[in-house]
Amino acid sequence: MDLKALAAANPEHWSKANAIRALTLDAVTAANSGHSGMPIGMADVATVLFGRHLKFDAAQPTWPDRDRFILSAGHGSMLIYSLLHLVGDAQFPIEEIKNFRQLGARTAGHPENFLADAIETTTGPLGQGIANSVGFAMAEEIQRATYGAKVVDHHTYVIAGDGCLMEGVSQEAITIAGRHKLSKLIVLWDNNNITIDGPVSLSDTTDQPGRFRAAGWDVQEIDGHDPDAIDAAIAAAKKTDTPSMIACKTHIALGHAAQDTSKGHGALTNAEQNTAAKEVWGWKAGPFEIPSDIKSAWEDIGKRGVTARQEWEERFDKMPRSKRETFNRALALDAPKKLSATIKAFKKQMSESAPKLATRASSEKVLEVINPVMPETVGGSADLTGSNNTKTSDLGVFDIDNRAGRYVYWGIREHGMASAMNGMVLHGGVRPYSGTFMCFTDYARPAMRLSALMKQPVVYVMTHDSIGLGEDGPTHQPVEHLAISRATPNTLVFRPADTIETAESWEIALTQKATPSVLSLTRQGLPTVRTEHKTKNMVAQGGYTLVDAEGKRQVILIATGSEVAVALEARDILQADGIGTRVVSLPCMELFAQQDEAYRKRVLPGGAVRVGIEAGCRQGWDQWLLGERGKFGKADFVGMDSFGASAPAEELFEKYGITGANVAAKAKALLG
Numbered sequence: 001m002d003l004k005a006l007a008a009a010n011p012e013h014w015s016k017a018n019a020i021r022a023l024t025l026d027a028v029t030a031a032n033s034g035h036s037g038m039p040i041g042m043a044d045v046a047t048v049l050f051g052r053h054l055k056f057d058a059a060q061p062t063w064p065d066r067d068r069f070i071l072s073a074g075h076g077s078m079l080i081y082s083l084l085h086l087v088g089d090a091q092f093p094i095e096e097i098k099n100f101r102q103l104g105a106r107t108a109g110h111p112e113n114f115l116a117d118a119i120e121t122t123t124g125p126l127g128q129g130i131a132n133s134v135g136f137a138m139a140e141e142i143q144r145a146t147y148g149a150k151v152v153d154h155h156t157y158v159i160a161g162d163g164c165l166m167e168g169v170s171q172e173a174i175t176i177a178g179r180h181k182l183s184k185l186i187v188l189w190d191n192n193n194i195t196i197d198g199p200v201s202l203s204d205t206t207d208q209p210g211r212f213r214a215a216g217w218d219v220q221e222i223d224g225h226d227p228d229a230i231d232a233a234i235a236a237a238k239k240t241d242t243p244s245m246i247a248c249k250t251h252i253a254l255g256h257a258a259q260d261t262s263k264g265h266g267a268l269t270n271a272e273q274n275t276a277a278k279e280v281w282g283w284k285a286g287p288f289e290i291p292s293d294i295k296s297a298w299e300d301i302g303k304r305g306v307t308a309r310q311e312w313e314e315r316f317d318k319m320p321r322s323k324r325e326t327f328n329r330a331l332a333l334d335a336p337k338k339l340s341a342t343i344k345a346f347k348k349q350m351s352e353s354a355p356k357l358a359t360r361a362s363s364e365k366v367l368e369v370i371n372p373v374m375p376e377t378v379g380g381s382a383d384l385t386g387s388n389n390t391k392t393s394d395l396g397v398f399d400i401d402n403r404a405g406r407y408v409y410w411g412i413r414e415h416g417m418a419s420a421m422n423g424m425v426l427h428g429g430v431r432p433y434s435g436t437f438m439c440f441t442d443y444a445r446p447a448m449r450l451s452a453l454m455k456q457p458v459v460y461v462m463t464h465d466s467i468g469l470g471e472d473g474p475t476h477q478p479v480e481h482l483a484i485s486r487a488t489p490n491t492l493v494f495r496p497a498d499t500i501e502t503a504e505s506w507e508i509a510l511t512q513k514a515t516p517s518v519l520s521l522t523r524q525g526l527p528t529v530r531t532e533h534k535t536k537n538m539v540a541q542g543g544y545t546l547v548d549a550e551g552k553r554q555v556i557l558i559a560t561g562s563e564v565a566v567a568l569e570a571r572d573i574l575q576a577d578g579i580g581t582r583v584v585s586l587p588c589m590e591l592f593a594q595q596d597e598a599y600r601k602r603v604l605p606g607g608a609v610r611v612g613i614e615a616g617c618r619q620g621w622d623q624w625l626l627g628e629r630g631k632f633g634k635a636d637f638v639g640m641d642s643f644g645a646s647a648p649a650e651e652l653f654e655k656y657g658i659t660g661a662n663v664a665a666k667a668k669a670l671l672g
Helices: 003-009 011-031 037-041 043-053 078-087 094-098 128-147 162-166 168-179 208-214 227-237 271-281 292-303 306-317 321-331 338-353 359-370 414-427 438-454 481-487 499-509 563-576 589-594 597-603 649-655 660-671
Strands: 068-071 156-161 185-191 218-223 244-249 377-381 407-409 431-437 459-463 492-494 517-520 544-547 553-559 580-585 609-613 635-638
Touching: 003 011, 003 271, 011 037, 011 043, 011 078, 011 094, 011 271, 011 292, 037 043, 037 078, 043 078, 043 156, 043 185, 043 227, 068 078, 068 128, 078 094, 078 292, 128 156, 128 162, 128 168, 128 185, 128 377, 128 414, 128 438, 156 162, 162 168, 162 185, 168 208, 168 414, 185 208, 185 227, 208 218, 208 244, 218 227, 227 244, 306 321, 338 359, 338 499, 359 377, 359 459, 359 499, 377 414, 414 431, 414 438, 431 438, 438 459, 438 481, 438 517, 481 492, 481 517, 492 499, 492 589, 499 517, 544 563, 553 563, 553 660, 563 580, 563 609, 563 660, 609 660, 635 660
Parallel strands: 068 156, 156 185, 185 244, 218 244, 377 407, 377 431, 431 459, 459 517, 492 517, 553 580, 553 609, 609 635
Antiparallel strands: 544 580
């Protein structure tokens, strides 16, 4: 490639793009770590996108109607860090670039949304960014339909690489985006034909443009180093009525000795080669130095959106007050004031009627009263709507002809669904929840982990939560999944025992601002165990005494979900034999752990044997059974230490000993 010809054809563009390339080489060299090739190769595309198309104000990076920019190929993080420094983002002074990948810096190895306002999402696990973008685009459509195009009218741009498109989640993402004609979504594919191992052809021969076309996308193929071609392609993409993919043919590590090689993917730190590359580019400034004219040109780009933002603020201020308040409340993730009273009234009704319901059905009843008072909720299911009970009568279905619809049929796409929900919350203004079977958290796991890492309050409705699933057998019966979810930092896992606890769990989940929730719900019917109405949200304490011992307390039974009823049955047996037994419901271990030690000791005092009961594996239980310091030894666990089997639920609970009689026997054995 004739770089001199490129520079001569558009010197102003070339100098701005080279600022990205130079900062990338300098930062990666200083860190002796990172990925140089992609930012160098995609500098031209990024320069045109930011310089001629992206609607943003560098001084107000969270302006609600900004265009969203997602770097799905997050390993190339110096691309976005260079851009943010160059446009004048106050959070990215040159010191941040110099501290690339160092402890405490905003310039982490991969872009982290919680470290800087202008970073829309955490990327690095390939494919997640492009899957997030579907949620961003859906949220934009829903908000535009709700508030009007005068206040919501923006695009979502994604830079994705070969690795992003190889990951399976990309297929889930692009097919749902094509199905819904998300025309405000534009993906710029860094088509450089290189991965870490070598040429893409080592492992893949997919016709990527053909794949996107087959999914209903508009596709253009261009030279990713020709600024006029890039500009024209983006302009055309903005006019389509479908999502767009622009295949940008680029050279990884352009102009460097490692150009077009797998070596170019990673850290380019050889001083002589880096100096030679800068000479090829015509870059004469020293390390971390940007000539004033180039920096000034970039800062002008950063200010270009000021007028658009101010005009938007004027239009927003003209909206009816109630709409403005709802918009701002939802954007701030504040629950409506009506939510608490609505939940209290529902709990009172359920305590009085005491229904026997599967908690998945309880959840539906709760949502029927929540969704009308929380217009920002958006529900969905991975092709299990009738099983997950996530659709309520007032939502309407999100579709091409109903952008205001609040229910999404995700299809069999658990991973894509979870990733898109992350994108919805990150976009702002909506609160998504969606369901699948608890066992299929396996398929959603990477995105669920990122919900926790990114501090996004997505709600995962996971039904059919144990061997209580029954006849579908061990492939569908979660055993280890509660433990895996509980082991994930910054995640609340709720396993409610009845309709009352289900309502309280939903109230907590929908008032979180920085923590995702997993609702583990049953297929089988459960009795109401909370028949005495309490206005207080007991689940908020994580665990509490449901029924205390009569007489001297000798046994404490601790249970969650469907096994609370088993614990109550065991208590009846033990009390009949004169053994004082307390039953503790532990619907959320994470919240219980957050209570002060005095409260935890009141609920789980010493001096009594303990039996934990849960139709899952024991992992995670011992701190409550053996004591928080590991000193309380008289304890046992009734649950699963194997996979399940295919049979009716009641037979399975008998087979695996999750019965009141067996729990009582375990307690008696501990008493000696």
